[in-house]
Amino acid sequence: MSETVPFSQFVLKVHSRCDLACDHCYVYEHADTSWSRKARAASDEVLERTAGRIGEHARTHRLPAVHVVLHGGEPLLAGPERLRRAAELLRAALPAGCALDLRIHTNGVLLNRRFLELFAEQGIKVGVSLDGDRLANDRHRLFPDGRSSHAKVLAALALLREPEFRHLYAGLLCTIDVANDPVAVYEALVAERPPRIDFLLPHATWDHPPVAPEGAGPTPYADWLLAVHRHWSERGRPVPVRIFDSVHRTLRGRSSLTESLGLDPADLVVVETDGTLEQADSLKTAYDGAPATGFDVFAHSLDEVARHPGMRERQSGLAGLAAQCRACPVVRSCGGGLYAHRYRTGGGFDHPSVYCGDLLKLITTIRDRVSAPVAVPAQQRRPLTAAHLDELADGLGGPDAVAALGRAQLELSRRLVTAVGAAGGSPAWQLLAETDRTAPGALDAVLAHPYTRAWAVRCLGGEQRADLGGLAELAAAAAARGRAEFELVLPVRAGWLHLPTLGRLRLDGRSEAVLRGGPDGLRCGEHTVGWDRAGDHLWQPVRKVALPGWTLALEDTDPQRDSHQWPAADRLADAELLDWTGALREAWELLGRDLPGYAAGIAAGLATVTPLAPGPDGRDVSAAARQAYGAVGIARPTTAPVLALLLAHEFQHVKLGAVLDLYDLYDPADERLYRAPWRPDPRPLEGLLQGTYAHLAVAAYWASRVRAYDGIRGDAATAARRQLATWRAHTADAIETLAGSGSLTPLGERFAAGMRTGLAPALAVPVGAAAERAAREAVAADLAAWQGAAARR
Structure with a gap:
């Protein structure tokens, strides 16, 4: 491996001591x-220098995002102000267009409202260690005087689940002890409603093998995890479990979600409290000084650290494994296990994992469980849990439910693109297939782009069947994201060569061009776009807006973006970009304050x-295109409150469209037209359903404005009360029309009931007699107009 693999993940130790005395702590x-x-x-010097080094590294390698975990010891011991300082320095140091995914991992005993208010302000997500119920947790996770930490952690998690903080909840981390009941541990974790669970094998080496109870079989850790896997599967996989999801992904040739499985190169570095730069913390279990590199943030760049022999060894993939591992049939899923678990004195890390037998049994058993049943047709898959559906029916849908929709949409886009490209065997298709094998995350990023599906649907519908240039654009963008070497002919559309999700290059006077890619960047004739320097002046990148807890692209380059009912704007000038950024920042603050239940799903x-x-x-x-999940189109309004309303309204359409891709909520044979109270023309049942669902957010928005004007007089307050009275009446009327149509499926009826529940808070807000009277008059006028139009039809 000659090229430097840049770091994208950073562990920043903000405090090196801990308030617990866990006896399994590495x-x-x-x-x-x-x-x-x-x-x-x-x-402060270490924090400033660390932020500078990360910003320098992101700029050098043109990283689209960096992931930083504030860690320890126990990081909360550093106190709120030091954590605030770290977050502010990191965010300020990153170049424009590089998003910051900032997290903190804590034992939870000090987590309180003050910390969470800080984390909400700074966009810091929170992961918490918990080993199960009290019996399981107290085997290891105790205070130095022997007291239990369990009650304090549960109290912290209850606070983290409150609506104002729920979006910060990153998940639970559980270190396995096979003496604990696996199902009891799993149920205790699920009871805390985490967005994700990580089960970790306790750190061990061949010098110090993992503990196994007396009389246990040869694979106690696999047996423990498989008991959880069966229970998890039987209950419909209600929460993502990282180790299981990683096995499922790697068995299909895709990337792992954890460094303990798969062959993906390690891209993580640790910054200690004194500024020294180290390899992964797990190496602390091997021998004294194992993680050390001899580098620090004051004297060395992160590129120098990336060239350290230990870092290179952890990035060498299959070639870096022991001969026994390379010959194993599940090596691409196992990846040799966690690097630290391979250590033996005298032989270093050139061994299989000390958990080799457990990993082999875990992977092969899951493989057999997954492949044994008859495949369910794609249209019958049900990726949402009952809880997800209930959340969405209420009009909301938290991060878990929306993420599940996103995963289903990604799979749908994958199938659609396959249907377009697989038959021809073109060079573009071959490059896509190769990228899926070598850099599946890069391909997923392009397939998840909203306008990828819009293009594929147009092709399959015959609209542009003869023009498969979009396939080449997708393939080149994915390969470029994966830093792969490639050469491909791309179309030049109206003077532009396009790379979806990345940007476009000005190339006048030609209809196609040869694009070459490699680890250093892209080259097209005399034009270059380098990852390690500013691009060609004719290159226009997709620009991103990083907000607290939400990063989004302002898409003004992709030719497929013209998928909405209104025409797309041209490339934003710098002044327009600043206006958009400011408006989005204000609108996001309003959504977080006034509509937190909607904001979490939007993010x-x-x-x-x-x-x-x-x-x-x-x-x-504004508009939401049915075939462009994850995008909305908006003409920038003059005020941030209107922008907030449009974002919430249009994302309702996005969510419901994704639900309708998976489930039948109504009988498609019903071709009748129905009255939508807010429109003069009749609507088909799906149109009425979409409008009703979107107006749940509208009613909630005006309810928040009325609450803000409580006790206040004036034109703005009066207008807000009238808007609320009108929109909640319209929405309630439409819900009853849907419910009385006789064409809803049982799940559709459940959605109608959920929409009633979702509207109830807005109906409960008092607006006064004058506003109610004005609303009744407006509703009556709308009804008369609709009846008059119906009589003329």
């Missing part, structure tokens, strides 16, 4: 003793805003 209880020589807390599922051309006569226009 930092304090295993071979490495360096913690005792580290500064207790990271100084999880709305990745793209496409600027539209101004509406006729200055009218506010």
Whole structure:
């Protein structure tokens, strides 16, 4: 491996001590003793220099995002102000267009409202360690005086689940002890409603093998995990479990979600409290000083660290494994296990994992369980849990439910693109298939782009069957994201060569061009776009807006973006980009304050805003394309509150469209037209359903505005009360029309009931007699207009 694999994941130690005395802790209880020589807390100088190094690295390698975990020890011991300082420095140091995914991992005992308010302000997601119920947790996770930590952790999790903080909840991490009941541990974790669960094998080496109960079989850890896997599968996989999801993905040739499985190169570096740069913390279990590199943030760049022999060894894939591993039939899924678990004195890391037998049994058993049943047709798959459906029916849908919709949409896009490209065997298709094998995450990023599906549907519908240039654009974009070497002919459309999700290059006077890619960047004739320097002046990248807890693309380059009912705007000038950024920041603050239940789903599922051309006569226009999940089109309104309303309204259409791709909510044979109270023309049943669902957010928005005006007089307050009274009446009327249609499926009836529940808070907000009277008059006028139009039809 000659090229440098850039780091995208950083563990920043902000405090090196802990308030618990967990006897399975790799930092304090295993071979490495360096913690005792580290500064207790990271100084301002260390934080500043670390942020600078990360920003420098992101700029050099043109990273689209970096992932930073604030860690320890126990990071909350650093205190709120030091954590705030770290977050602010990191965010300020990153170049424009590079998003910051900032998280903190804590034992939870100090987690309180003050910390969570800070994390909400700074967009810091929270992962918590919990080993199960009290019996399981107290085997290891105790205070130094022997007291249980369990009650304090549960209290912290209850606070984290409150609506204002739920979007910060990243998941639970559980270290396995095979003496604990696996199902009881799993149920205790699920009871805390985490968005994800990580089960970790306790760190061990061939010098210090993992503990196994007396009389246990040869694979106790596999047996424990498989008991959880069966229970998890039988209950419909209600929560993502990282180790299981990684096995499922790697068995299909895709990337792992954890460094302990798969062959993906490691891209993580640790910054200790004194500024020293180290390899993964898990190496502390091997021998004293194992993670050390000899580098620090004051004297060395991150590129120098990436060239360290230990880092290179962990990035060498199959070639870096022991001969026994390379010959194993499940090596591409197992990946040799966690690097640290291969260590033996005298032989270093050139061994299979000390958990080799457990990993082999775990992977092959899951493989057999997954492949044994008859495949369910794609249209019958049900990726949403009952809880997800209930959330969505209420009009909301938290991050878990929206993420599940996104996964289903990604799979749908994959099938559609396959249907377009697989038959021809073109060079573009071959490059796509190769990228799926070598860099599946890069391909997923392109397939998840909203306008990929829009293009595929157009092709399959015959609209542009003869033009498969879009396939080449997708393949080149995915390969470029994967830093692969390739050469491909791409179309030049109206003077532009397009790479979806990345940007476009100006190339006048030709209809096609040869694009070459490699680890250093892209080359097209005399034009270059490098990953390690600014691009050609004719290159226009897709620009992103990073907001607290939400990063989105302002898509003004993709020719497929013209998928909405209103025309797309041209490329935004710098001043327009600044206006959009400011408006989005204000609108996002309003959504987080006034509609937190909607904002959490928006952050999880709305990745793209496409600027539209101004509406006729200055009218506010917005749209959601049925075949472009994850995008909305909006002509920038004059005020941030209107933008907030449009974002919430249009994302309702996006969510419901994704649900309708998976489930039948109504009988498609019903071709009748129905009255939509807000429109003069009749609507088909799906149109009425879509409008009703979107107006749940409209009613909730005006309810929040009325609550803000409580006790206040004035034109704005009066207008808000009238808007609420009108929209909630319209929405309630439409729900009853849907329910009385006789064409809803049982699930559709469940959605109608959920929409009633979702509307109830808005119906309960008092608006006063004058507003109610004005609303009744408006509703009556709308009804009379509709009846008059119906009589003329």
